[in-house]
Amino acid sequence: MTRWTLPPGDIPAAWFNIAPHLSSPLQPPLHPVTREPLAPNDLAPLFPAALIEQEMTEAPWVDVPGEVLDVLRLWRPTPLVRATRLEQALGTPARIYYKDESGSPAGSHKPNTAVAQAFYNAQEGVHRLTTETGAGQWGAALAFACAQFDLECMVYMVRASFEQKPYRRVLMETWGASVVPSPVGQPDHPGSLGTAISDAVRDAAGRGDTHYSLGSVLNHVLLHQTLIGLEAREQLTLAGETLPDVVIAPCGGGSNLGGLSLPFVPDTGVRLVAVEPLSCPTLTKGRFDYDFGDAAGYTPLLPMYTLGHDFVPPSIHAGGLRYHGDSPLISALVRDGRMEAVAYPQGKVFDAALQFARIEGKVAAPEAAHAIRAVVDEALAAKETGEETVILFNYCGHGLLDLSAYEAYLQGRLPDERG
């Protein structure tokens, strides 16, 4: 395998904003009660002014503050790796590259936005952030970021995960966060991301010293993640490539997919592919409509592909992909035909994850494994046609805190084995 790095001083100095490149402007979010387009001020109880501005800006680039770069430099720029051993094992003429986002302290791409959000909130004088988390990837990222900027962090964790997967909770607590099971006060309810968002928003809205933080879906979150794709562009050049033929990433709320792929949207020859679980097929089976981001209907209505805000997906291991809706940006790109979407059953995803672990040596998060599944199929298609397809995918996190999923797979106990 071959790996391209960039020195810590070479993190891009600005985030890439896709908004001015869209074929038509995004439909605005609507107020949950009045159903009128949201004014910036409506978001002020939850978010700092800088993030509200980023949510709505049409500026093509947004500067990354130096204080944010200082923290990101702990692990960024992340490496671009060519999976030559996988290519050889598949016998494909395709060249497979992946952006390795697993080296952050929290083990995923999530800190890219957590650090920025914690910074802007601290700068505005906020003392405490609330958020929700499913399996814990996002909660861990925000706990890490809050510790860096001396903010209190309160995480509402889906109760089923809180009880069954204690280690990401311990990780959050190690970084000083408080973690409680959601829904609060309903000890027999297993919870969902929707209920946890409701708990976190209600907490933040009710306290003057507290804001809310979301780890995906919103425009400013995807904006912060574009460092992934910007670095990958530069590293592909170092690797002797011009552009990828296809960019592949898993999609739950859309942040790691958006982070890698948005900088390639203007390159019209580059295919962009979202990979989602067959058990939560938002982009492939959902409808495009306004819907709430949470179960209780506290959040604004967003224009997106959705399975309905009361949809409760099966308890698959890729907790980060279990969300009823999708980023409005990603949804618009899919609706307009600029992005494709595919869905895979969990068993086929883990077939590919095990193959990748043994051949390339890295144990992927179940979310990242969705991308690997699609990459293997794309590489096998290239073998059929003989094309030297250049594939770029997002290895968005490692699976070291998801080994119970691998254990279930190895023991043949994985639900949704073959779809």
Place this chain on the structure above:
Amino acid sequence: MTRWTLPPGDIPAAWFNIAPHLSSPLQPPLHPVTREPLAPNDLAPLFPAALIEQEMTEAPWVDVPGEVLDVLRLWRPTPLVRATRLEQALGTPARIYYKDESGSPAGSHKPNTAVAQAFYNAQEGVHRLTTETGAGQWGAALAFACAQFDLECMVYMVRASFEQKPYRRVLMETWGASVVPSPVGQPDHPGSLGTAISDAVRDAAGRGDTHYSLGSVLNHVLLHQTLIGLEAREQLTLAGETLPDVVIAPCGGGSNLGGLSLPFVPDTGVRLVAVEPLSCPTLTKGRFDYDFGDAAGYTPLLPMYTLGHDFVPPSIHAGGLRYHGDSPLISALVRDGRMEAVAYPQGKVFDAALQFARIEGKVAAPEAAHAIRAVVDEALAAKETGEETVILFNYCGHGLLDLSAYEAYLQGRLPDERG
């Protein structure tokens, strides 16, 4: 924080051999039955010729094979990081640098030698390797390396860990290894590294297609780990330093300590410090003598600091530091006054680990946390004297598979709380 990287092409091309720099030659290992000095041929049932030669060579440098570099390049060179936030929090004039070995697929420095050992065995036509593991760091590293060279891997895991810490077992199985609890055939015995070595050596000695692999202690293991210190020297220069004043690393069998510190042995002004657990105080309380490496007395007798080969240390969380003996190289350096040793109780170690996690953002393996404890004390001493001490330490692994230890600490359930 600030971080210095090197491009993947800049892994050192040769390992550094400390043997010709020692003030007197190492005493030879003795045959376990005859108690005569061991001949190279005595080791042939267990090790390939290339490793036996490395075990005994006086050559100052040993070339790293290209096939080994090809795999190491997946994560090496590893970053050197300056812990500026920790310096500020402590108010110390010391400058604290750490070599971050946690980015390997197995999460520790262990693959540095696992890859080399797997390569030389594959090259000699061996089909299967056996080894022992405690908490699983070494077993995971060898499982990863064997998958890279298409070798079967059989891991004898200390039964107490096999039953209580399933996730590193799952990690090994994900990479294709077989894992069984040790001692074999004694289901009520909790096991120890000593019993597991006995099981692994007996298995290898009894089969013509199988060799044995050891993750620490031996000269060739420490040789392979010297890439850590060689890279750190180069990176310290990039950081504007000449030499460190003090080099600190945890010490179990001695491989991560040797890897970082051996290249600095000829620099007589550089202090070298081994950190061990107070509950397994080999260097600080052991005697220097010939002793067996395993519990059953199958291995050669090695000249080392030892607590006795039947010593069973308490079940602290730093599984990698629970070994009754120590590398003969490290033992000789300590005996001759070239290296210091300190011991800490587990509670004080985790005090420092939690401080490091919240300030520097990284959750350390319990082994690495021993070094962090000593670094904090060294930095506080520098604060007293006002000296700008340059401290270099080995962050030899992350703690993402040791979160149960952090949970125990956070809940006040950690044994050996304050020593």
